[in-house]
Amino acid sequence: MEAAATSLECQGVVRKFGGLVALKDVSLSIAPGQIYGLVGPNGSGKTTLVNAVTGFYPPQQGRILFEGRDITGRKPHTVAKLGIARTFQNLALFRGMSVLDNIMMGRHIHMRPRALSTLLYWWWAQRDEIREREVVEEVIDFLQLQDVRSEPIETVPLGLQKRIELARALVAQPRLLILDEPMAGMNQEEKEYMARFILDAREERGLTVLLIEHHMDVVAAICDQMTVLCYGEKIAEGRPADALADQKVIEAYLGSRNRHAA
Amino acid sequence: MFYRLSGIKHVSYAADRQLWPVPFDRYLVIAAVILGITAPFYLSPLYLGSYMLPWIIWATAALSLNLLMGWAGQIHLGFAAVMAIGAYSAIHLARAGVPFELALLLAGLLSALIGMIFGAAALRVKGLYLAVSTLAMQYMIDWIISHVPAISGGSQATLQTPVIRILGFPVDSDAGRYWVALAVCALVTIFMLNVKRTSFGRALVAVREKDFAAAIIGVNPFYYKLVAFWVSSFLGGVSGAVLAFCYYRAVTPEQFHLDVSIQAVAMVIVGGMGSILGSFFGAALVLLAPIVLNNFVGWFVAAIGLSLSPEVLALIPLILYGGLIVGFLLFEPLGLAKIYDNIRNYFLVWPFRHARR
Ligand SMILES: Nc1ncnc2c1ncn2[C@@H]1O[C@H](COP(=O)(O)OP(=O)(O)OP(=O)(O)O)[C@@H](O)[C@H]1O
Ligand SMILES: [Mg+2]
Numbered sequence: 007m008e009a010a011a012t013s014l015e016c017q018g019v020v021r022k023f024g025g026l027v028a029l030k031d032v033s034l035s036i037a038p039g040q041i042y043g044l045v046g047p048n049g050s051g052k053t054t055l056v057n058a059v060t061g062f063y064p065p066q067q068g069r070i071l072f073e074g075r076d077i078t079g080r081k082p083h084t085v086a087k088l089g090i091a092r093t094f095q096n097l098a099l100f101r102g103m104s105v106l107d108n109i110m111m112g113r114h115i116h117m118r119p120r121a122l123s124t125l126l127y128w129w130w131a132q133r134d135e136i137r138e139r140e141v142v143e144e145v146i147d148f149l150q151l152q153d154v155r156s157e158p159i160e161t162v163p164l165g166l167q168k169r170i171e172l173a174r175a176l177v178a179q180p181r182l183l184i185l186d187e188p189m190a191g192m193n194q195e196e197k198e199y200m201a202r203f204i205l206d207a208r209e210e211r212g213l214t215v216l217l218i219e220h221h222m223d224v225v226a227a228i229c230d231q232m233t234v235l236c237y238g239e240k241i242a243e244g245r246p247a248d249a250l251a252d253q254k255v256i257e258a259y260l261g262s263r264n265r266h267a268a
Numbered sequence: 269m270f271y272r273l274s275g276i277k278h279v280s281y282a283a284d285r286q287l288w289p290v291p292f293d294r295y296l297v298i299a300a301v302i303l304g305i306t307a308p309f310y311l312s313p314l315y316l317g318s319y320m321l322p323w324i325i326w327a328t329a330a331l332s333l334n335l336l337m338g339w340a341g342q343i344h345l346g347f348a349a350v351m352a353i354g355a356y357s358a359i360h361l362a363r364a365g366v367p368f369e370l371a372l373l374l375a376g377l378l379s380a381l382i383g384m385i386f387g388a389a390a391l392r393v394k395g396l397y398l399a400v401s402t403l404a405m406q407y408m409i410d411w412i413i414s415h416v417p418a419i420s421g422g423s424q425a426t427l428q429t430p431v432i433r434i435l436g437f438p439v440d441s442d443a444g445r446y447w448v449a450l451a452v453c454a455l456v457t458i459f460m461l462n463v464k465r466t467s468f469g470r471a472l473v474a475v476r477e478k479d480f481a482a483a484i485i486g487v488n489p490f491y492y493k494l495v496a497f498w499v500s501s502f503l504g505g506v507s508g509a510v511l512a513f514c515y516y517r518a519v520t521p522e523q524f525h526l527d528v529s530i531q532a533v534a535m536v537i538v539g540g541m542g543s544i545l546g547s548f549f550g551a552a553l554v555l556l557a558p559i560v561l562n563n564f565v566g567w568f569v570a571a572i573g574l575s576l577s578p579e580v581l582a583l584i585p586l587i588l589y590g591g592l593i594v595g596f597l598l599f600e601p602l603g604l605a606k607i608y609d610n611i612r613n614y615f616l617v618w619p620f621r622h623a624r625r
Contacts, residue, residue: 087486124462135281135285136281
């Protein structure tokens with residue numbers, strides 16, 4: 007298959023919630039292999055854009071293309087098969103499962119879950135489980151999660167849970183990975199780890215990454231291109247050094263900071 | 269102590285995923301299986317027929333319902349209706365000359381089909397509304413069964429089950445019927461044990477816990493809830509048929525009314541949602557509690573010399589029984605299985621008490 011010219015493309019996306027316009031005519035285009043930053047003050051519509059792409063809140067206007075294919079309005083559960091994976095801003099791991107099972111869940115689209123194969127486990131499901139386990143163990147090694155593998159997910163510290171969610175997204179072997187604030191609540195060391203994982207993931211797996219992040223130092227350091235949203239509108243775009251120096255962006259951030267102070 | 273985790277190393281993924289990694293648990297299971305198979309030899313026919321047999325069958329039914337409630341997180345207040353469909357279809361099929369094994373399978377399929385149709389309708393709503401729509405299923409099936417003579421054999425009718433034939437051989441002894449029930453129970457238990465370690469079971473739990481997170485990794489939440497209804501109803505239908513053939517040896521509509529549905533739900537909750545061992549505990553407690561409470565109340569009332577009307581006497585055990593269930597919901601929502609787990613955990617880490625979790 008020849009490589010598509012663009013990975014993700016949004017064309018004039020509009021999303022309203024009642025009277026509130028969360029996204030106003032947002033367009034962006036991500037080239038394959040890029041780490042693409044998406045930033046903006048709180049409530050500027052970053053998560054809403056991701057929700058539009060992944061089908062949770064389909065846009066009311068505009069189109070979304072993935073590798074040249076129109077995926078506007080697809081159901082969320084069909085998006086994974088296309089090669090898109092995402093993590094959530096607020097952790098969305100499955101309680102009541104071990105860390106390993108949570109990560110195994112990420113292999114779902116590659117497995118054959120059947121009631122009958124479950125009954126005939128030893129002759130049927132086991133082979134599937136073991137084959138996929140190998141893929142999962144690779145990612146566990148990559149993200150250094152060996153020690154917590156068999157712990158119940160509730161007992162794992164928050165910073166690690168973020169990494170586990172990244173693992174769950176990675177094992178699906180997506181081509182586009184969307185990370186919604188993967189470093190929220192992390193200390194400097196954990197942030198550096200996470201940034202390293204993202205860079206390595208792109209290097210080793212040829213991923214395209216859409217990264218939502220509030221830590222501008224990280225965005226400036228690892229993103230190739232970025233877009234800045236403010237009140238649902240795109241106010242700047244380009245390489246981090248240029249976009250972050252844009253007057254409108256500075257005002258948006260200063261403005262929001264002033265509002266917070268008030 | 270007897271439980272030891274140290275020194276147990278798994279060198280393959282298959283071994284890591286075995287059902288009972290701790291050797292002592294394995295010995296317990298082997299002992300339980302041997303005791304189960306040989307029960308007819310050491311239990312009196314009375315105990316076998318009126319305690320062991322219904323316990324095994326109800327544990328099967330509780331396991332089936334637990335798949336839906338414990339794993340998929342969907343409540344079902346009409347499970348007795350599902351069992352009734354299984355019982356009635358098996359009986360009619362067997363009377364029409366269909367071999368028992370096949371009748372059991374077809375009964376399961378029919379229950380699954382009807383259960384799933386109701387499930388599909390019920391799944392459009394959530395929580396309390398789901399509970400109410402499954403309740404509606406209970407009443408509709410009840411009504412249909414008692415008002416269609418072709419099914420119930422006329423109002424107030426009792427249909428006798430024909431003799432069970434396995435591979436053509438008649439099974440017409442208490443022990444034989446017990447073993448049939450035990451075999452079905454074993455199959456369902458094996459299935460449920462495996463649910464814990466396959467992508468199928470994980471998908472159910474994922475949908476229960478966070479349906480949006482499940483969706484984004486490619487799990488269709490509605491589909492899996494529906495499949496849970498399908499499989500649970502299939503197994504429920506089979507257990508209903510086994511209940512009719514092996515225990516009652518006859519069917520009447522009264523055997524599958526709402527109180528029976530509530531009983532099944534109680535077994536799952538008291539035993540422990542999402543626990544296999546719990547379904548066995550729950551079935552035992554729910555079956556035994558009324559008997560024990562009845563005797564106890566009778567004894568107590570006589571002991572303190574109260575004279576109560578029979579109606580009140582009949583009600584008190586029910587009240588205590590309701591209190592028991594409320595108590596579990598309040599104090600140990602994870603059920604008897606959790607209590608067992610706590611004890612096991614105590615020994616597992618003994619003497620390092622701080623390592624308990
Ligand atoms: N489901 C919803 N219903 C109604 N309004 C919503 C919904 N989701 C988002 N919004 C609104 O849309 C706007 C954009 O929200 P969004 O979550 O996309 O912001 P964000 O950029 O991700 O912010 P943050 O940095 O806090 O995560 C907000 O005003 C929010 O209140
Ligand atoms: Mg957000």
